[in-house]
Structure formats: C-alpha cells, structure tokens
Amino acid sequence: MPAVVFPPLKNDLILRAARGEKTERAPVWVMRQAGRYLPEFRKVRELHDFFTICRTPELARDVTLQPIERYTGLVDASIIFSDILVVPQAMGMEVLMNPGPHFPEPLDTPEDIKKLPQVVDVQKELQYVFDAITLTRQGLNGEVPLIGFTGAPWTLFAYMIEGGGSKTLQKAKTWLFKYPEESKALLKRITDVCVEYLVGQVRAGAQLLQIFDSWAGELSPHDFHEFSYPTLKQISTQVRQRLISEGLDVVPFILFAKGANHAIGFLAENSGYDVLGVDWVVDPAEARAAVKGKVALQGNMDPNVLYGGRGAIEAAVKRMSEGFGKGGGWIANLGHGITPGVDPEDLRWFFQCVQKYSAAA
C-alpha cells in the first residue's frame, strides 16, 4: 500500500520539544481538547451518539479540527477524536456511553475471557480510526501535528473488568491478586492489540503517539512494576521495531501514567518513551530533576485552575513555566483532561499565558 502524501507541516514545535530540543517557547495542547466544554462540539453531540462520531471519519475529523479552528496559532497539536474504549470494542466487548462508559457484560472471572474472540483483526475492527486519522491529516493542512493514542493495557483491563468507572477498582484488583497469571495473560492480549493499533495509526498518518495509563496511580509501586510496566515496555519496544521494519516514521512516544509519579525516574531511564506526561501532584522542578534530562516532560496544570479566573490561570502558568524552566523538552498541557464546565475563553487565556511565560529569554 503506497504511503499517503500529506500537506507539508507548518508547525513542528511539539515534535522538536518531544525530542528534547530547546524550543523558542513551549508547545501547548490540552487533553480532551475536542470535548464538551466547546459549544460547537455539543452541537454535533446533539445530533450524533458518541461512538457514532468516533466511527464516522468525517465527523471525527470535523470534531478534531474544532479546537484547531477556534484557537488558530495558539495550539500546537491536535489529537484524533476517539476514545480509549474502542480497543475493548475491537476485542469483542460492548461499550455504551451513557453518559460515562458502561459495559453491559464486563469480565467477571477468567472464565469470561473465553467469550472474547481468540484473534482480533485490528486492521478491520479499527479501520474507521485509521480512516479518521488519514482524513484529519488532510483536513489539518499541515497546521499542527496529529497525535494518535491508545489506552494502556492496565487501564483498559480495569475498564473491561469493572464495566465502567470505579472509585476503588476492587474488581480489577481482585483479578490481579487472586488470578495473577490469568491477569497477565489478559494484559498480554490487550498489549498485542495496542501494538497493532498504534502501528496502524502511524501508517494512517499519526505524527506522535500517546499512551493513556489513567489508572496507573491506583497501583502500588510494586504492582505497577509487576502488572503495568511490562506492557508499557512491550508497546514502546515492539511499536518502534515495527515502524522501523515497515519503513514508517519513528514518531515520538508519549507515556501518560497518571499518578505513577514514584516511577518517573525509572521510566525516564528504562521505558523507551520520549516524553513522560505528569499530573499536577508532582512539582515541575522535581519532575525535571527526577528524569535527569533523559526524556521530555508534558503537563501539568491542575485542570481545575481553569475555573479560578484569569488571575489564577496566569499565576499558575507562570509558576509552571518557571518550574519546567527554559531548557527545552517541555510540552505544556494540563495534568489531566479539560472538564465540561470550562469557559472556552479561559482556555484561550491559558494558551496565551503559556506562549508568554514559556518564551525563551
């Protein structure tokens, strides 16, 4: 299959920062930047169900482009509109969004794994995401790079067992501690699908890849190393090998292991990711010290500061910029996704403040 030719890229700030280079200012984007805080997104959502948007490449493209159009010149990356839960769907599970994620038939015991198909044809099941990526790359016209993503195996495993959000992850942890071998086997199956899925996204046109391990911080350091880290390492190793052997671009890999701040020094040294995303519970200067310049960092303002008004936003961005410093290798972002109640003009102010305070002296 010949590679698709895309319009030339006009803004490569995030690609340079992801490689650890010094940049004229920090590139900036926010997680969930196409989402319910945008009135133009809510309008599309009135007409279409959430997963219908994900599965209709033209709609996914239009929604991905909404924040790029609204914040032209202020935002430095786009992220494909989709969800981490398309992977469990591809593995044969039903997932609804009403309004949070809901699995009518979660995995109760290891016996239930038998209900899932043995082989997953990732190319076929997730073709709609690949098509959305290709269409979005065309639609972006080179304005900013496009990020592809997947959920991390541990986070997806937890959703597949809990059947939705959970405060304690009691069911998923019961699996880990009662059925460790079966848990590792299921984690491995999810990992294999993630590898195929990420390679397919680069083939389709993704220019960076982010792995969301949203529930990494629910595991003790020991259990993170036992159950999550090996899958994250397998992903970075195998995806890189596959990109090289297929002659595809070896794009930067971003790992957002939310809450696993105990591990960032280890991850910087060993994980094979170019960028580590950090949440707001870690101090920027301490994160910098922990990773010893081995990786770039992404983050980390508390998303709730966006409710504090312009003064609070400006002060937090100034502090964050001073903390990460002017050495380069920093991608400004929130420490987690933007939430539905934020005023889009306050997000504009966040972007403007990053541009001002992160500018190299």
Ligand SMILES: Cc1c2[nH]c(c1CCC(=O)O)Cc1[nH]c(c(CCC(=O)O)c1C)Cc1[nH]c(c(CCC(=O)O)c1C)Cc1[nH]c(c(C)c1CCC(=O)O)C2
């Ligand atoms: C855990 C997780 C999910 N999805 C995702 C994660 C990892 C990041 C994180 O920890 O937040 C990732 C995700 N979900 C969505 C994106 C799109 C790209 C982006 O703009 O960042 C991305 C990268 C769209 C979405 N995913 C969802 C929405 C809102 C649903 C709607 O439109 O009704 C959007 C825009 C729904 C969703 N999807 C999920 C939840 C828990 C929810 C409900 C809570 C919420 O609304 O924030 C699962």
